[in-house]
Amino acid sequence: MSKYYQQALVRLVEIAIVQNDIAAGTEAMGKLSATNGASGAVAYVKGKLAFAQAKHDEALAAFSEVPKGSEWELQALYYSGAVQVAKKDLAKATDTYTPT
Numbered sequence: 001m002s003k004y005y006q007q008a009l010v011r012l013v014e015i016a017i018v019q020n021d022i023a024a025g026t027e028a029m030g031k032l033s034a035t036n037g038a039s040g041a042v043a044y045v046k047g048k049l050a051f052a053q054a055k056h057d058e059a060l061a062a063f064s065e066v067p068k069g070s071e072w073e074l075q076a077l078y079y080s081g082a083v084q085v086a087k088k089d090l091a092k093a094t095d096t097y098t099p100t
Helices: 005-018 022-033 040-052 056-064 073-086 090-097
Strands: none
Touching: 005 022, 005 040, 022 040, 040 056, 040 073, 056 073, 073 090
């Protein structure tokens, strides 16, 4: 398997989300989940796909799996706050967006 396979699948999930093609995103996510060595990118796009489907609790769970200090941490934090806004939990969203 190519060293770029996982990166390509991550990108395919993101493209599917932008095109509102949830079936293609789910298919690519299934292949991505089967790859070895889960990275922050995998958890991040899993959360984005769940958010695109309005599966808010699933999205929050995925975003919480993104490792602290990874290149995906801040994006996951941003989307966690967006999920909380979508759930109308503005107090938690404020806490998420407020630096400590």
